[in-house]
Amino acid sequence: MNEGLQIEKLPIGLAGFDLVSNGGLPKGRTTLIAGTSGSAKTVFAAQFLVEGIVKAGECGVFVTFEEAAEDIRRNMMSLGWDISEFESNGQWLFVDASPHPEIMTEVIGDFDFGALLARIEYAVKKVNAKRISLDSLGAVFSHFTNASVVRHELFRIATAIKHLGVTALMTAERTSEYGDIARYNVEEFVADNVIILRNVLDDAKRRRTLEILKFRGTSHQKGEFPFCVIPGEGVVVIPLSSIQLKQRSSGIRITSGNTELDNMCGSGYFRDSIVLVSGATGTGKTMMTAQFMAGGARNDERCLIFAFEESREQLIRNATGWGVDFEQMEQDGKFKIVCEYPEVGSLEDHFISMKAEIDAFKPNRLAVDSLSALERVSTVKSFREFLIGLTSYIKHQEIAGMFTATTPTLTGGTSVTEEHISTLTDSIVLLRYVEMRGEMRRGITVLKMRGSNHDKDIREYQIVDGKGMVIGKPFRHIGGILVGNPTYVAPDEIDRITGLFKDE
Numbered sequence: 001m002n003e004g005l006q007i008e009k010l011p012i013g014l015a016g017f018d019l020v021s022n023g024g025l026p027k028g029r030t031t032l033i034a035g036t037s038g039s040a041k042t043v044f045a046a047q048f049l050v051e052g053i054v055k056a057g058e059c060g061v062f063v064t065f066e067e068a069a070e071d072i073r074r075n076m077m078s079l080g081w082d083i084s085e086f087e088s089n090g091q092w093l094f095v096d097a098s099p100h101p102e103i104m105t106e107v108i109g110d111f112d113f114g115a116l117l118a119r120i121e122y123a124v125k126k127v128n129a130k131r132i133s134l135d136s137l138g139a140v141f142s143h144f145t146n147a148s149v150v151r152h153e154l155f156r157i158a159t160a161i162k163h164l165g166v167t168a169l170m171t172a173e174r175t176s177e178y179g180d181i182a183r184y185n186v187e188e189f190v191a192d193n194v195i196i197l198r199n200v201l202d203d204a205k206r207r208r209t210l211e212i213l214k215f216r217g218t219s220h221q222k223g224e225f226p227f228c229v230i231p232g233e234g235v236v237v238i239p240l241s242s243i244q245l246k247q248r249s250s251g252i253r254i255t256s257g258n259t260e261l262d263n264m265c266g267s268g269y270f271r272d273s274i275v276l277v278s279g280a281t282g283t284g285k286t287m288m289t290a291q292f293m294a295g296g297a298r299n300d301e302r303c304l305i306f307a308f309e310e311s312r313e314q315l316i317r318n319a320t321g322w323g324v325d326f327e328q329m330e331q332d333g334k335f336k337i338v339c340e341y342p343e344v345g346s347l348e349d350h351f352i353s354m355k356a357e358i359d360a361f362k363p364n365r366l367a368v369d370s371l372s373a374l375e376r377v378s379t380v381k382s383f384r385e386f387l388i389g390l391t392s393y394i395k396h397q398e399i400a401g402m403f404t405a406t407t408p409t410l411t412g413g414t415s416v417t418e419e420h421i422s423t424l425t426d427s428i429v430l431l432r433y434v435e436m437r438g439e440m441r442r443g444i445t446v447l448k449m450r451g452s453n454h455d456k457d458i459r460e461y462q463i464v465d466g467k468g469m470v471i472g473k474p475f476r477h478i479g480g481i482l483v484g485n486p487t488y489v490a491p492d493e494i495d496r497i498t499g500l501f502k503d504e
């Protein structure tokens with residue numbers, strides 16, 4: 001029988017990891033967790049034991065070669081894990097092999113880890129452990145001069161651990177994000193599996209990723225996956241490449257909140273569609289989200305808005321000016337505003353907190369105002385991954401979504417945000433300034449409407465107190481609006497061009 005079919009996976013409980021690993025860690029084997037300083041190796045190793053205790057009732061042993069056990073207890077408490085309580089319950093046992101200041105920290109000559117191995121075996125049997133973490137192998141090498149002997153002894157420990165029938169994690173430090181797997185080349189001696197954690201500085205922004213380099217004899221997802229460390233949760237992996245295009249598609253229409261815009265869209269948006277509203281500052285993007293929310297509330301739908309540029313009070317005040325009562329919608333329990341500056345966290349942090357809000361509130365409609373603000377705190381790659389993850393999640397939940405994006409100039413142009421999300425959205429509505437004879441006016445057009453016919457005109461609109469967007473007639477005799485260069489076209493020239501495309 002094929003060996004891969006015989007290897008059982010152990011779901012380890014870390015959010016997202018069991019998906020990218022196709023079911024968890026190979027059970028009864030040793031996995032090396034390699035990463036640079038600050039990549040969350042110790043957190044991963046501790047969480048491996050915590051999740052086993054909390055979710056599977058499996059006791060664990062933590063062998064520390066570097067930090068004192070008391071330091072680990074204190075550090076993990078910041079994540080909401082009371083290791084002392086686990087110890088009191090007989091579920092967690094430390095084997096403290098960390099150096100002490102009064103003891104010589106460099107050993108020269110022959111030595112072995114026989115005593116340490118005996119302590120590990122005793123600890124495993126004492127609590128009937130099913131999981132064991134060893135942190136960090138680099139500390140072992142730093143205190144012993146004979147590296148070849150250290151490798152031999154580590155191999156001996158790894159073999160003994162395997163015979164104990166436990167699933168083990170060992171951490172090791174790397175010197176660079178994309179260099180050798182580990183500083184002392186230990187992976188081939190101790191590990192059946194290798195996972196790399198990275199903490200890359202890209203364009204002055206830190207981004208953590210996880211890559212499963214190898215799972216001997218079994219499958220896993222390929223590539224790097226973003227993750228973050230969340231208080232109370234620990235390591236949370238975002239399995240973007242595991243997203244599948246299997247969401248359902250509805251033919252049911254919903255209102256945009258504006259009757260004339262509904263007509264332009266062919267009777268409104270589809271219920272599970274993602275709409276991108278693109279325009280310069282001041283063109284009314286936030287107003288469109290307010291009307292979108294109000295349209296849902298009138299139909300007894302639950303509506304959630306994520307605002308990254310304006311405070312809750314400012315949004316309520318502005319919405320009131322457009323004839324939308326956000327406060328009443330909140331009192332009715334059908335509406336929620338979540339406001340936060342993009343700079344308070346990474347895009348991975350925002351994605352996880354937004355997903356938690358969606359899961360808790362269970363909206364029928366969702367708006368993000370604006371994506372351009374989120375783009376400020378991200379790299380190009382992480383922004384693209386964030387959009388894929390968010391749009392996919394919304395679609396799978398059959399939530400109608402509206403995103404806003406700001407164009408780089410007042411007269412239009414394609415923003416970087418639009419380039420990343422235009423192919424992910426079902427509908428695109430463009431808002432543009434139109435300069436005519438020294439007067440600045442506004443135009444709206446439906447550029448894309450997947451699965452439906454729509455109005456092709458560029459129509460003038462006004463923002464009216466108490467009413468919001470009031471859409472008027474199409475612009476006539478004006479060309480170049482979308483490219484930001486409006487020009488007057490004589491009527492006879494329009495007739496001539498139109499005649500070129502008449503049906504025979």
